[in-house]
Amino acid sequence: MYRLMSKWSSQPEYIRSKTWYFMPMVNPDGYEYSRRKDRLWRKNRSRSKISTCRGVDLNRNFNIGWNTIGSSENPCRNNYHGPRPHSERETKAIVTYLKSIEKNLVAFLTFHSYGQVFVYPYGYRPLKTKQYKTLERVGLEAADIIRRRTGKKYDVGVTYSTLSPSGGGADDWTCAMLNVKYVYTIELRDRGRYGFLLPPKQIAPTGLEGYTMVRTVARDIV
Numbered sequence: 001m002y003r004l005m006s007k008w009s010s011q012p013e014y015i016r017s018k019t020w021y022f023m024p025m026v027n028p029d030g031y032e033y034s035r036r037k038d039r040l041w042r043k044n045r046s047r048s049k050i051s052t053c054r055g056v057d058l059n060r061n062f063n064i065g066w067n068t069i070g071s072s073e074n075p076c077r078n079n080y081h082g083p084r085p086h087s088e089r090e091t092k093a094i095v096t097y098l099k100s101i102e103k104n105l106v107a108f109l110t111f112h113s114y115g116q117v118f119v120y121p122y123g124y125r126p127l128k129t130k131q132y133k134t135l136e137r138v139g140l141e142a143a144d145i146i147r148r149r150t151g152k153k154y155d156v157g158v159t160y161s162t163l164s165p166s167g168g169g170a171d172d173w174t175c176a177m178l179n180v181k182y183v184y185t186i187e188l189r190d191r192g193r194y195g196f197l198l199p200p201k202q203i204a205p206t207g208l209e210g211y212t213m214v215r216t217v218a219r220d221i222v
Contacts, residue, residue, distance in 0.1 A: 042078045051075035056082040061091045065124025065167025107182035108174045115187035121175040123159030124167035142216035
């Protein structure tokens with residue numbers, strides 16, 4: 001975000017001609033808990049009516065392929081999908097906001113870690129979106145730029161086979177329900193050596209790799 005906005009006046013036309021929307025924090029309670037109590041906390045902090053365990057995996061809570069694959073019915077598991085689709089305030093807020101800008105929405109990029117992959121829908125079943133040829137081409141282009149600049153390899157492909165099968169994801173929902181053309185889940189560094197505990201010295205180059213994907217997508221949008 002900083003790189004994009006701080007140099008806005010010198011950005012190319014394909015950047016400045018577009019409206020950009022950012023959701024820098026989609027799980028504030030879970031994030032705060034990860035800073036204070038459990039560094040690797042994944043879920044939000046909602047209370048369960050059936051267990052003393054707290055939290056729902058928000059990226060398993062969307063109403064597409066919910067409770068089918070890649071999630072758990074057990075509230076104590078990290079990938080607990082919640083009692084019903086869109087049960088969480090955070091999920092509802094994201095859905096409401098995306099629907100409010102639906103007419104303008106051409107691309108949806110969601111950033112995660114780790115794995116070094118650019119994946120596109122779908123994850124809840126072995127099916128490719130109708131835009132898969134474009135998504136594959138753009139993803140490979142970004143991956144090639146990154147490889148030449150930083151030496152890091154990013155794989156590109158369908159979520160179901162390239163990353164892991166999973167239902168209830170924000171990316172699948174946005175693609176299927178809002179018919180957004182460019183939908184990617186960007187899994188940043190690394191491939192498992194440090195995992196979720198990436199050294200601070202890798203923050204800047206990792207950010208550059210994510211930014212490269214953003215620019216590549218923006219350039220492809222007519």
